[in-house]
Amino acid sequence: MEKTITLAHGNGGKLTHELISSLFLPAFRNPALEAGADSALLELPPGRVVFTTDSHVVTPLFFPGGDIGKLAVNGTVNDLAVMGARPLYLSCGFIIEDGFAFSELERVTRSMAEAAREAGVQIVTGDTKVVEKGAVDGLFVNTSGVGVLRSDAPAGVASIRPGDAVILSGTIGDHGMAIYAGREGIELQTSLQSDCAAITPLVELALSASAGIRVMRDPTRGGLATTLNEFTSRRPFGIELDERALPVREEVRGVCELLGFDPLFVANEGKLVLIASPDSAEAVVEALRGHALGREAAIIGRVTERAPGRVYLRTLVGGERILDMLTGDMLPRIC
Amino acid sequence: MEKTITLAHGNGGKLTHELISSLFLPAFRNPALEAGADSALLELPPGRVVFTTDSHVVTPLFFPGGDIGKLAVNGTVNDLAVMGARPLYLSCGFIIEDGFAFSELERVTRSMAEAAREAGVQIVTGDTKVVEKGAVDGLFVNTSGVGVLRSDAPAGVASIRPGDAVILSGTIGDHGMAIYAGREGIELQTSLQSDCAAITPLVELALSASAGIRVMRDPTRGGLATTLNEFTSRRPFGIELDERALPVREEVRGVCELLGFDPLFVANEGKLVLIASPDSAEAVVEALRGHALGREAAIIGRVTERAPGRVYLRTLVGGERILDMLTGDMLPRIC
Numbered sequence: 306m307e308k309t310i311t312l313a314h315g316n317g318g319k320l321t322h323e324l325i326s327s328l329f330l331p332a333f334r335n336p337a338l339e340a341g342a343d344s345a346l347l348e349l350p351p352g353r354v355v356f357t358t359d360s361h362v363v364t365p366l367f368f369p370g371g372d373i374g375k376l377a378v379n380g381t382v383n384d385l386a387v388m389g390a391r392p393l394y395l396s397c398g399f400i401i402e403d404g405f406a407f408s409e410l411e412r413v414t415r416s417m418a419e420a421a422r423e424a425g426v427q428i429v430t431g432d433t434k435v436v437e438k439g440a441v442d443g444l445f446v447n448t449s450g451v452g453v454l455r456s457d458a459p460a461g462v463a464s465i466r467p468g469d470a471v472i473l474s475g476t477i478g479d480h481g482m483a484i485y486a487g488r489e490g491i492e493l494q495t496s497l498q499s500d501c502a503a504i505t506p507l508v509e510l511a512l513s514a515s516a517g518i519r520v521m522r523d524p525t526r527g528g529l530a531t532t533l534n535e536f537t538s539r540r541p542f543g544i545e546l547d548e549r550a551l552p553v554r555e556e557v558r559g560v561c562e563l564l565g566f567d568p569l570f571v572a573n574e575g576k577l578v579l580i581a582s583p584d585s586a587e588a589v590v591e592a593l594r595g596h597a598l599g600r601e602a603a604i605i606g607r608v609t610e611r612a613p614g615r616v617y618l619r620t621l622v623g624g625e626r627i628l629d630m631l632t633g634d635m636l637p638r639i640c
Numbered sequence: 641m642e643k644t645i646t647l648a649h650g651n652g653g654k655l656t657h658e659l660i661s662s663l664f665l666p667a668f669r670n671p672a673l674e675a676g677a678d679s680a681l682l683e684l685p686p687g688r689v690v691f692t693t694d695s696h697v698v699t700p701l702f703f704p705g706g707d708i709g710k711l712a713v714n715g716t717v718n719d720l721a722v723m724g725a726r727p728l729y730l731s732c733g734f735i736i737e738d739g740f741a742f743s744e745l746e747r748v749t750r751s752m753a754e755a756a757r758e759a760g761v762q763i764v765t766g767d768t769k770v771v772e773k774g775a776v777d778g779l780f781v782n783t784s785g786v787g788v789l790r791s792d793a794p795a796g797v798a799s800i801r802p803g804d805a806v807i808l809s810g811t812i813g814d815h816g817m818a819i820y821a822g823r824e825g826i827e828l829q830t831s832l833q834s835d836c837a838a839i840t841p842l843v844e845l846a847l848s849a850s851a852g853i854r855v856m857r858d859p860t861r862g863g864l865a866t867t868l869n870e871f872t873s874r875r876p877f878g879i880e881l882d883e884r885a886l887p888v889r890e891e892v893r894g895v896c897e898l899l900g901f902d903p904l905f906v907a908n909e910g911k912l913v914l915i916a917s918p919d920s921a922e923a924v925v926e927a928l929r930g931h932a933l934g935r936e937a938a939i940i941g942r943v944t945e946r947a948p949g950r951v952y953l954r955t956l957v958g959g960e961r962i963l964d965m966l967t968g969d970m971l972p973r974i975c
Contacts, residue, residue, distance in 0.1 A: 311969075317861025318905075318966025322870075341870075342796075343719040343857070344692035346789065354689060356786055357679035358731035359767045362775070384678040396693035398782050400735075432694045436973055440697070440777035447733050449784035451691055454681065461677075522678070526652025535657075535676075570653075631653025634646075638771055 308407040315401065315435030328411060329397075329431060332418040337394070337429035345429035347394055352453035355390035357381060360447045364638045366409065368487035370479075370499030373446055374416035376574060376640060379503045380525065381450040382424045386508045387521040387577065389458025392424060397431040398447035403438050413444065424503035426450070457512045459579075464519045467542050470586035471606035474507050474577040474599045475500070476552040477529050478568030482560050484639050496556050502575030507599050511577070514592030517585030524578050526640055527631040528570040532578055533616045534630045543612035546628070548620045552601045569618070570631045572639045580608060643742040650736065650770030663746060664732075664766060667753040672729075672764035680764035682729055687788035690725035692716060695782045699973045701744065703822035705815075705834030708781055709751035711909060711975060714838045715860065716785040717759045721843045722856040722912065724793025727759060732766040733782035738773050748779065759838035761785070792847045794914075799854045802877050805921035806941035809842050809912040809934045810835070811887040812864050813903030817895050819974050831891050837910030842934050846912070849927030852920030859913050861975055863905040865963040867913055868941075868951045878947035881963070883955045887936045904953070905966045907974045915943060 313320045330338060337345035361377040378395065385392040397417065401410065421428050483499040504523060511518055524532040533544050546569075553561075553568050561568050575598060581589050586604055593599030616628045648655045665673060672680035696712040713730065720727040732752065736745065756763050818834040839858060846853055859867040868879050881904075888896075888903050896903050910933060916924050921939055928934030951963040 312972045313967065313969045315972065316966050316969035317907075318866045318969075319964065320967070321862075322873075322965065340796075342723060344690045344723045344725065344785075344787075346723070347689045347691055349689055354682045354684055354786070355679045356682055356729060356731060356784075357765050358733045358782065358784055360733040360735050360769050360782055362735060362769045362771050364775075388677060388679040388681070390679065394691060396691060396784050398693045398695040398784075400695050400697060400780060430692050434695050434697045434973075435969075436697050436777065439774070440699075440973075441780075442771065442775035445735060445776075445780070447693065447695055447782040447784075449691075449693055449731050449733075449782075450679075451689070451786065452679075461675075527656075531653045538657075572652075629654065630657065631651050632648065632655070634648045634651040634653075634770075637647045637650070638769075638775075 310401050310405045310407060310410060310435055312403050312435050315433055321433060324433060328414055332414045333428040335427040335429060347451065350453055355385055355388050355452045355454055357384040358449040359384065360445060361640055362445050362638050363484065363640050364442065365487050366444060368499055369483045369497055371501035372413060372416050373444060374413035375420045376501050377446040377448045378417050378420035378424060379501055379574060380640060381448040382426055382503045382505060383523040385450050385452035386505045387523050390452030390454050392426050392450055392452040392505060394451045395421065395426050395428045396449045397428050399433045400441050400445040401435045402441045402443050403435055405444060424505055455512065459518045459520050462520050462536055465536065465542060465580050465608055467608050467610040468583050469519060469580050469608040470583060470604045471544060472579050472581055472586060472589055473603060473605045474593050475601040476554045477573055478553060478557040478561060478571035480574040481571035481636055481639055482557045485636060500573055500575035502598055504575055504577045504598060506596050507577045507593055510592040510596055511579060511589050514588045515581060515585035517582030519580040521577060521579040524573050524576055526572050528572060529578060530569040530616060530628040531630045537614050537616055539614060541613045543609045543615045543617065544606055545609050546606035546618045548618055550603050550605045552603060566635065569628060645736050645740045645742060645745060645770055647738050647770050650768055656768060659768060663749055667749045668763040670762040670764060682786065685788055690720055690723050690787045690789055692719040693784040694719065695780060696975055697780050697973050698819065698975050699777065700822050701779060703834055704818045704832055706836035707748060707751050708779060709748035710755045711836050712781040712783040713752050713755035713759060714836055714909060715975060716783040717761055717838045717840060718858040720785050720787035721840045722858050725787030725789050727761050727785055727787040727840060729786045730756065730761050730763045731784045732763050734768045735776050735780040736770045737776045737778050738770055740779060759840060790847065794853045794855050797855050797871055800871065800877060800915050800943055802943050802945040803918050804854060804915050804943040805918055805939045806879055807914050807916055807921060807924055808938060808940045809928050810936040811889045812908055813888060813892040813896060813906035815909040816906035816971055816974055817892045820971060835908055835910035837933055839910060839912045839933060841931050842912045842928055845927040845931055846914060846924050849923045850916060850920035852917030854915040856912060856914040859908050859911055861907050862966040863907060864913060865904040865951060866965045869965045872949050872951055874949060876948045878944045878950045878952065879941055880944050881941035881953045883953055885938050885940045887938060901970065904963060
């Protein structure tokens with residue numbers, strides 16, 4: 306019979322401690338975690354501390370290009386990185402359904418450990434809750450993160466000026482469409498892969514290439530269009546995107562057209578979008594292209610004086626289309 | 641028709657932003673949150689940073705003496721406080737079921753804001769996910785926390801010596817039995833109340849009263865017996881508890897006897913247990929009794945050379961009983 310997680314693994318008692326000492330400690334091993342207290346004592350370099358959180362409810366748990374564990378680590382790492390922080394420490398909160406396969410929890414844990422190692426962060430504190438069958442769909446993972454602000458962190462949205470360039474590190478829509486295909490069992494799109502990755506190296510390359518970076522974000526839920534709207538919302542400038550410049554993989558475009566999705570609103574999990582001063586844009590694109598994750602980096606648009614507060618798309622045929630934030634939700638549980 | 645949370649409130653787009661600006665921002669208002677980025681930039685006093693996380697899955701969401709919001713704030717505040725840290729900043733991750741009443745989310749949010757104000761912490765970053773009906777039982781809340789270590793923080797478990805006193809700030813079992821009564825609709829026990837509270841004031845009083853404090857904890861899931869086992873586990877000392885000295889409310893004892901629960905294994909959410917040097921014990925108890933949350937503080941046992949690694953209870957009738965960590969789970973989803 307398959308070994309499963311039971312309610313007693315979440316009672317804070319004997320089985321919780323066994324789960325920690327037999328699974329989480331060996332996988333995540335680090336001094337803070339080994340101290341065995343309910344809180345972790347951090348070693349931090351000088352600099353202002355940055356703090357973030359994300360819960361992950363993605364379904365399926367395992368998908369082409371990643372799984373909930375890799376996503377949970379990289380999602381929080383990226384939220385810190387785009388603030389201009391060095392991601393350093395993560396927490397990990399599991400909520401598990403009674404009867405969940407132990408082997409799947411092991412797989413997710415190993416995946417988190419590997420992603421953390423790759424991103425250069427440590428998982429230093431955690432929590433495990435188990436709820437009865439039907440009270441949660443399998444497994445949810447919260448990761449919160451702590452980092453330290455780099456001295457060259459961007460000044461933020463308020464520093465954006467008309468004429469600035471909008472730069473994207475690569476193709477859009479890969480994560481969302483890979484999840485969708487995984488969920489629906491679409492077998493045709495064997496090449497559809499989530500872009501799930503830590504974008505810390507891209508952030509470092511961009512910041513090293515130029516002091517002209519105004520703001521950075523990872524365009525996740527809601528897609529690129531929603532993220533750009535967060536920049537323009539209630540601001541005295543607009544953003545014009547050039548559809549011809551937008552990198553979209555053929556297979557992503559194909560599935561989107563088939564199903565009626567717009568890649569501009571589909572989630573990404575390994576992309577960096579940033580706004581840079583006009584004179585620094587080329588250098589930043591060049592720097593991003595120096596990394597495997599940024600090969601297809603491109604200037605995709607400009608900050609404009611016209612249409613303040615708005616994001617609009619100059620289409621392939623020369624028309625114009627307003628891009629609002631995502632409204633409905635055609636792809637729930639994407640992250 | 642009642643206003644409810646929909647999948648689109650969790651898509652990261654327009655409705656997510658409206659939820660933030662209309663509900664979370666006004667309730668939690670602070671500069672870090674208002675900056676509107678995915679991460680919060682913290683203002684921290686000098687000192688080592690402490691980091692912790694807890695997911696909350698309690699059912700029912702509202703119970704005598706508290707609710708999931710108050711519990712989520714105080715649980716994380718207490719995890720920081722017992723490390724000897726000043727709790728300063730919290731994150732808040734909601735996972736909500738499609739169709740959840742907006743009024744209940746408002747009630748939980750207001751409760752979190754009030755608990756945060758009382759505990760002197762700010763909720764500075766958050767995340768909201770909405771999942772389809774049946775994928776989560778109503779509402780789960782993760783809170784992670786950041787604090788700064790006090791200069792008088794206890795040295796920890798390694799500093800415990802035989803002869804030390806075990807001190808408890810008040811009655812045990814109140815939270816667990818209040819939840820149980822709320823869940824089962826037990827109407828008789830109208831006086832059963834959760835002890836849910838921030839124990840920061842107790843921690844401050846104890847640390848100010850004496851430099852002889854070895855270690856502090858909040859005995860939550862698994863109860864007092866499990867927490868004490870965490871102290872003795874793989875250590876060259878045991879702990880002897882005196883049943884006569886254990887404060888248990890009459891109504892808690894009554895319900896426990898009726899249902900076959902042992903209050904030593906029932907969760908508390910507003911209690912402090914600590915180990916102090918023999919010469920400082922009386923002063924610490926005195927100090928704790930100076931606060932409303934510590935009126936019934938008492939020395940409940942001693943650290944012993946005999947029975948290393950073990951916790952044992954000297955019973956009312958003079959017998960002895962080994963107390964292990966909690967094994968089964970008779971009260972799941974207690975926090």
